[in-house]
Amino acid sequence: MKFRRQARKEDHIDVTNFIDVLLLLLIFFMVATTMTKEGHLKLELPQAVGSDDAPKVNRIEVIIDQKGGYSLNGQALINSQSETLLRAIEKLAISDKKTPFVVTADANVPYQAVVTVMEAAGQTGFANLQLTTKLPGGAAKAP
Numbered sequence: 001m002k003f004r005r006q007a008r009k010e011d012h013i014d015v016t017n018f019i020d021v022l023l024l025l026l027i028f029f030m031v032a033t034t035m036t037k038e039g040h041l042k043l044e045l046p047q048a049v050g051s052d053d054a055p056k057v058n059r060i061e062v063i064i065d066q067k068g069g070y071s072l073n074g075q076a077l078i079n080s081q082s083e084t085l086l087r088a089i090e091k092l093a094i095s096d097k098k099t100p101f102v103v104t105a106d107a108n109v110p111y112q113a114v115v116t117v118m119e120a121a122g123q124t125g126f127a128n129l130q131l132t133t134k135l136p137g138g139a140a141k142a143p
Helices: 016-032 082-092 111-124
Strands: 060-064 070-072 101-105 129-131
Touching (some): 060 082, 070 082, 111 129
Parallel strands (some): 060 101, 101 129
Antiparallel strands (some): 060 070
């Protein structure tokens, strides 16, 4: 006797409800998420108000001109290389590392020139670093 085989039902999972839930969750998160626009920071350099009470006699002052050249206590350096600046600072600072170190830079100087002076001051051991600021009237002021 020949028996007929029973047709097997294919097993499958109905994912229609799962897809509906996922789409609803997607819509919910899209609506609930706030889209923020990245803004650019506007940088305004601060101005300092006050008087210069520090004595100007006993300090080391580095002036950076518009072209990026360095002057150390009124004496212009031969070139604007960091090694030349480092040697000149070391020569002036043999005795006292607690002397105030003042950096005066032109407004149009590249930031790297100021960083070079700050690195040289740090390498020679100066901890009292000051930056010259601009008074609201336009006159320069060293802190």
